[in-house]
Amino acid sequence: MITLYGVARSRASRPLWLLGEIGADYVHVPVIQAYRLADPDAAAEMHTASQAYLAINPQGQIPCLTDGDLTLTESMAITLYLATEYGGDLGPRTAAEAALMAQWALHATSAVEVPALEIMLAQRDAGSTSAGAATVAVAAEKLVRPFQRLEGHLAQHPYLVGDRFTVADINTAECVRYAQGHDALMARFPALSAWMKTLQARPAFVQMFAQRNAEPA
Numbered sequence: 001m002i003t004l005y006g007v008a009r010s011r012a013s014r015p016l017w018l019l020g021e022i023g024a025d026y027v028h029v030p031v032i033q034a035y036r037l038a039d040p041d042a043a044a045e046m047h048t049a050s051q052a053y054l055a056i057n058p059q060g061q062i063p064c065l066t067d068g069d070l071t072l073t074e075s076m077a078i079t080l081y082l083a084t085e086y087g088g089d090l091g092p093r094t095a096a097e098a099a100l101m102a103q104w105a106l107h108a109t110s111a112v113e114v115p116a117l118e119i120m121l122a123q124r125d126a127g128s129t130s131a132g133a134a135t136v137a138v139a140a141e142k143l144v145r146p147f148q149r150l151e152g153h154l155a156q157h158p159y160l161v162g163d164r165f166t167v168a169d170i171n172t173a174e175c176v177r178y179a180q181g182h183d184a185l186m187a188r189f190p191a192l193s194a195w196m197k198t199l200q201a202r203p204a205f206v207q208m209f210a211q212r213n214a215e216p217a
């Protein structure tokens with residue numbers, strides 16, 4: 001049985017979206033980030049710093065997945081595993097496709113995720129202060145090159161790998177999403193923006209995002 005640990009307001013959104021696409025049976029344990037609790041030591045629920053969770057993932061981060069004897073951390077490893085093992089055409093058909101899916105996952109985490117998160121957090125926490133605006137401007141500049149790469153590909157292809165929707169689209173879109181509040185940046189990349197709109201209209205994304213939004217902020 002597949003068990004996924006991690007609230008939807010976290011990188012667990014990636015495997016949650018994928019599991020919805022697959023239609024797989026799984027147990028969801030909504031482990032919350034300890035820093036989001038007022039008093040983690042007094043919390044009854046499992047959180048990232050609780051002993052019960054550290055016994056499952058000693059790194060104390062979410063998401064984490066168990067499937068039989070396998071325990072996996074790192075959201076992208078989790079989605080790539082689920083797609084390969086259970087996802088049919090959501091996963092790779094060939095070794096070359098597996099390599100391309102790994103390529104896009106690494107591109108997303110190494111080039112997109114951090115600056116995109118900086119934009120989301122600065123927009124949320126610093127609002128329109130000058131410090132917030134400066135952080136957003138620097139982060140947006142860092143995204144230009146990886147977004148140009150995605151734009152070039154998506155102007156020629158409907159999806160990232162194999163001209164069909166796959167785990168590669170989920171992994172990259174979930175990193176790009178953090179920067180989506182930057183309207184001026186997104187407007188510079190029309191093919192990327194149109195691809196995001198198509199992906200986010202998928203029922204499994206809509207369901208995952210509703211679940212995420214139903215959780216306390």
Ligand SMILES: N[C@@H](CCC(=O)N[C@@H](CS)C(=O)NCC(=O)O)C(=O)O
Pocket residue numbers: 009010011012033034035048060061062063073074075076
């Ligand atoms: N590279 C990891 C990052 C995991 C991560 O940073 N998770 C955050 C939630 S999105 C977390 O658990 N934060 C709590 C903490 O670090 O204490 C992945 O993609 O799974």
